[in-house]
Amino acid sequence: MASPAIATQPALQVEGLRSGYFGRTVVFDVSLSIAPGKVTALLGHNGAGKTTTLKAIAGLLPTFAGTVTLHGEPITARKANDRVRRGLVYLPQERAVFGTMTVRDNLLLGATLVTDAAQRERRYEQCLDLFPILRERLGQLAGTLSGGQQRMLAISIALMAGARVLLLDEPSLGLAPSISQTLLQTMKQLTEREGMAILLVEQAVAQALEVADHVYVMRSGQIVAEETRTAALAREHWWELF
């Protein structure tokens, strides 16, 4: 697998990031280091600035200050589409599917940048194994899926993109418990097997802690704690972190 030199280099390094909306700064001096092959969780209460952080990393919000480095390459000045091209993929919280296209086309669209047909095929099957209901609905228009199924499709599209670093904003949102558990376990396997790095924002904290190797906690737009999973699990009440 990866050489030791690369393994020590973080997949994603964020330093002193400031970002926000409408000229209002919402996250302040956020610094994160995401290791390859690991799941890193970003926890915090509503409005703490988690989604803003993800969007800024993905290039969808302006960076007021700070730097974002992907596998050693500075990408702060890169546009969102350029970042995707370099393997940084973001799954939004909303139902990000193309409603008037079929499920199959949605999935293939996710793999637009993947040139290796075998890899595309493998991912396609992985997604359909992960969400068997999508296999039954391949020819159906995405807009006619139920809310939860649209979420499954959105996650699959993100997986299809061949990400090296995946930013997941509440993947379990609106999913039945059986599905969300399988989902997080699958994510975990993908990181271990393929060296992908995941930055996970999740309200299902207990579930997130099951798969996360490393935990950051945000409050009022700042990182207020950084812990290893074992330390976080050792706490009697994890919400003390908030």
Next chain:
Amino acid sequence: MEYQIDIVNQILIFAMFALSLNLLLGYAGQGSIAHAAFGAVGGYAAGYLSAKSGLGFAPSVLIAVVTSLIAGTLASLPALRLGEEYLILLTFAFSTIVISIVIAWSKLGGAYGLLGIQQMNLFGHDLPDPSDKFPLLLVLFLIVFAFCWRLGESPFGRLLKAIREDELATRSLGKNVYAYKVIVFGVTSAIAGLAGALFVYYNQLASPQEFSVNVSISIIAMVVFGGSANLFGSVLGAALIVVSGPVLEKWVSLGEEKAALWRLLLYGAALVVLMVLRPQGIIPERSSLRGWLSPLFRRRAPTPALVPELSAAMAGAGAPAPTATSAAPENAPAFVGAAQLGAVTSGLRQDVAQDRLVQQREIGVATLPSTATVREPVLVVRGLRKSFGGITAVDGVDLDLPAGEVTGLIGPNGAGKSTLFGLFTGFLRPDAGTVLLRGTDVRGKSPDAVAGLGMVRSFQDVRMFQGLTVLENVMLAEPRQPGENLGGLFLRPASVSSSERRVREHALEYLAFVGLVEKADWLTAGLAYAEQKLAAIARVLATGAEVLLLDEPTSGVDPRWVDSVAAVIRGLPALGKTVCIVEHNLAFLEKIGAPCYFMEAGKITAKATVGELMTDERLRKAYFGV
């Protein structure tokens, strides 16, 4: 001097066009390219009456206004049922038809236009010169501005903006969107008719070119340049575009033809530049002097002085004091997390709940179900069926919602839970079965009618009006506001303003209920997703409906806050509410102690408490996969 006054007069007339179109396009979001054509209806009506029947100025203008009101209302009836693209096509067709008719009809002067129109005349005095006409036009302009302001900056205007943001969500709050669209189309056509009539009288000529689609597009440009949904912007836009012609003609001394060409070129260039630099227009929505100043205050409003209280409140609640908050950068406190706000407002929340409880008891004992009697179901559903193409989403569902209770609805993704809510509230039409709300069959009724009968839903994907403030979102939900109809707005201003105060207070109470009162003045788009979910609960509550259908109210909401939501929902039966919740968070439903229906593949397969359902091995497998 007369020359400059002439230009000002034209600005006043075109400002009336722009103001009225702004109500339609900027506020209500209805794109019409027939605004000048409605001006033609008024203009030709007035011109014909003056030239051929010798009718005086005032009566012919009055008849012109009524004619265009009728024309606008009739034209809108079919047009507004359709989507945006069709509205553009239909208004284009209307415009072409009107212009073709006036050209083809020799009595209206044909292609050369209608001549022989009398002077503007007031109390028997002719007004021959621009300076004579100016006072009259100024007064009429001010009346139109005041009228549009009253419509736009009122509960009525708030509703128009809601329609612009999300028609479906507006209907879910019990508002008859179609009726409002017809009203605003009719009223704005009438104003266009007034402007058209004045224009014809002003020039003593009615010609087809003056009302062509190109002119309609110029009026759209005035609205867009100036700023959508800002009436001052429309006046500025009208001024800029009207002035551009004479400026090029006289002061840059180009010939009339050349000036017209340059003008087009300038429009195009200006449009591109504005689109890039200032897409919201020169004076954007919500910007007034007060609006420009208030962000300065608002940003400072959640003062650092609050922070020690927060720490104390949180320490008191057994949570560690937030050390980072005090160390946060100076403007960080503007972004106070919901959980912290909850700590501040939790006291208020309970007070509010109690207050409202007392209030409800005093006002509506008779209408409330007595908790002592046997809980008869408020909603009775039998044999409900719905399929989409080949897929049967709901397959013979029987379900009862007992009065004053919280009932859960759980099941795997795609089981048909949200579809069921859609069927109950009129968003979808069932293929078979009955939905009885207090004995009334609501099948086939529109969402706003169902809401009026006392049943509303929330949406899984929230559907808050992003371009409105949080407070406005909740205020909108209040039913039967006198300020939402024209009669109330213009005939009972006192009752409108007192109702508006009351609605605002109520809305703030509901926002306090969900802990968002500090962000009441924020644009909803600036809220975190989970905060929008909470605001959506406040909005549903504000409808005052008896039956509340909540679609995943806690998904994406942080766990500590979920407890607060649970407390809120547990308190609802005491307010006489009957609640049904679709939720994947079973711990949450267990906390509420709600009995649950279990739904799989379009069918209800079990009903029991969460604990009981999950001891059933088959169901557990279906849901948890273990």
